[in-house]
Amino acid sequence: MNRRARVTDRAAVLIIRTLGVILVALLAWIIVFLIVNGWQELHRLGFYTQAPNIGGPGSGVGPQLFNTFYVLVLSMLLTVPVALLAGIFFAEYAGTGALTNAVRRATETLATLPSIIVGLFGFALFVEATHSHPSRLAAALALLVINLPYGIRITEDSLRALPDNLREGSLALGATRWQTVTRVLLPAALPGLITGVILMAGRAFGEAAAILFTGSAGAITAAGNYSLSPFLAGDTLAVDLYEFRTQAEPGTVTDARQYADGVAALLILLVLTFNVSARLIGRVAVRRLQGG
Amino acid sequence: MGMSAADAVEDPQPAETASPSAPPAAEPERKIATRDLNLYYGPTHAVRDVNFWATPGDITAIIGPSGCGKSTLLRSLNRINDVIPGFRMEGAILLDGEDLLAPGVDVINLRRRMGMLFQRPNPFPASIYDNVAYGLRLAGRVPRSVADGIVESSLKRVALWDEVKDRLGGSGLGLSGGQQQRLCLARALAVEPDVILMDEPCSALDPIATLRIEELLHELRGSVTMVIVTHNLQQATRVSDRTAFMLVGEGRVGELVEMGPTVELFSNPRDRRTEDYITGRFG
Numbered sequence: 241m242n243r244r245a246r247v248t249d250r251a252a253v254l255i256i257r258t259l260g261v262i263l264v265a266l267l268a269w270i271i272v273f274l275i276v277n278g279w280q281e282l283h284r285l286g287f288y289t290q291a292p293n294i295g296g297p298g299s300g301v302g303p304q305l306f307n308t309f310y311v312l313v314l315s316m317l318l319t320v321p322v323a324l325l326a327g328i329f330f331a332e333y334a335g336t337g338a339l340t341n342a343v344r345r346a347t348e349t350l351a352t353l354p355s356i357i358v359g360l361f362g363f364a365l366f367v368e369a370t371h372s373h374p375s376r377l378a379a380a381l382a383l384l385v386i387n388l389p390y391g392i393r394i395t396e397d398s399l400r401a402l403p404d405n406l407r408e409g410s411l412a413l414g415a416t417r418w419q420t421v422t423r424v425l426l427p428a429a430l431p432g433l434i435t436g437v438i439l440m441a442g443r444a445f446g447e448a449a450a451i452l453f454t455g456s457a458g459a460i461t462a463a464g465n466y467s468l469s470p471f472l473a474g475d476t477l478a479v480d481l482y483e484f485r486t487q488a489e490p491g492t493v494t495d496a497r498q499y500a501d502g503v504a505a506l507l508i509l510l511v512l513t514f515n516v517s518a519r520l521i522g523r524v525a526v527r528r529l530q531g532g
Numbered sequence: 533m534g535m536s537a538a539d540a541v542e543d544p545q546p547a548e549t550a551s552p553s554a555p556p557a558a559e560p561e562r563k564i565a566t567r568d569l570n571l572y573y574g575p576t577h578a579v580r581d582v583n584f585w586a587t588p589g590d591i592t593a594i595i596g597p598s599g600c601g602k603s604t605l606l607r608s609l610n611r612i613n614d615v616i617p618g619f620r621m622e623g624a625i626l627l628d629g630e631d632l633l634a635p636g637v638d639v640i641n642l643r644r645r646m647g648m649l650f651q652r653p654n655p656f657p658a659s660i661y662d663n664v665a666y667g668l669r670l671a672g673r674v675p676r677s678v679a680d681g682i683v684e685s686s687l688k689r690v691a692l693w694d695e696v697k698d699r700l701g702g703s704g705l706g707l708s709g710g711q712q713q714r715l716c717l718a719r720a721l722a723v724e725p726d727v728i729l730m731d732e733p734c735s736a737l738d739p740i741a742t743l744r745i746e747e748l749l750h751e752l753r754g755s756v757t758m759v760i761v762t763h764n765l766q767q768a769t770r771v772s773d774r775t776a777f778m779l780v781g782e783g784r785v786g787e788l789v790e791m792g793p794t795v796e797l798f799s800n801p802r803d804r805r806t807e808d809y810i811t812g813r814f815g
Contacts, residue, residue: 335617405654409716412612413667413723414644423666428657531659531703 281502307474315383327395351389359453377470379455398432434522574618593772601786647720653712655704667723710741
């Protein structure tokens, strides 16, 4: 019996380890594959600075790169405060009333919406109903619809995971509930909140379907410009990637494939860089706030 | 001073003021007192008709078996139990004669006058310095020099200063359990409370850390009124001036059986149930 338990234990550890190694290897393979394929574009400075010039020499993704960050920052500025406040409300203030349960269920349903639906919905609401045209603002709002349920959920879960005696310790010193939230609970929940921001940013980087309808200029050659106006359209890298692999007709655009490979490689490098730097900044912030 | 509180528990002529030097006043002074206090969790009646009080500057222990409502009673005194959904109080709680259950009472302000220590040390995930300064800063901005002074004196009062003065910026969570509990005591003392409530403050500590806390309580005696809930009868006899004994009574509702000077309660209990409990013949 004892021997059998030991064998089972070893087998389980072996299987878990193997799966872990396979997973890491797969991820590494994808990253290496993308970078190797995109290298021809990646190592060319003009790729980052020039505007798209399909078929011609010296084409780049400068405007799309700018737009990607523009939409990312705009959507985060809109989403993070709302997600924080709603998450705080659910975790610290809302009771178990029928209304709060309904709102909670609604946000959870929102999380399961396919992003193409959010795109169409965003088009109907932010573009058609306002008699305007696709814009970075509409794209950021569509991303808000996609990210808000996650943001709320992560905020609520991070706060709920904190021990009650932190709350009581603060209240017992004469803190108000809001002081307790802002001075004790949010700093204590910071690591979880940072993970939430990273996940939401990942969606903003990678989302194509929702932005296609709400923020895209709609043509490969009209990828937008460096204007700071939120009311102008602009392709992000992910939208760009989609357009290149679907709209560029074979033969007519000779370097479309190579161009798309470059965009894919750039996108994954951006996501990786963002994740690592967000974690590093988060670690410094945690040390600042929590002592170390 | 809430002198009119009905006193169903102690003798009409309390023995503790019967010494020849005592002033003619018949009853001991009461820093904090409850009058016919009933506590409920939703439909559950947790504590019935409790008339408890603590004398100023003394240490009052609350003892009794698990589930007798002693923690609930303690946690109702600074109204920290208000945060539990369904918790309800009837009766009166008097702090310096002022009813804390009256409508319009500023709960925030009263909690500033009553510090609290919990079963498990609960320093905030912040630096040692920020932990101690937390209560000060709640009321508004505090000049650094003022905060520095109060942090130092508070940490000295709990004999932690020498151990942490070189790492005030380090995390409070990096300290040992006993140090953490002393940090929490310093945090409470920093806002100069009149009363400190302690809910089994040593139950998560080793014997040496426990003794250090008890020494601190002795040193604080006289300047702060303390109420300590403890499972540990030896601890009650070691630290407290007066002791209250609680028990689960009729209908599984917690009651205050008797209260008096600790020496007297342990050597000469008036109630049979108290005697059974302190001699270990409980049941």
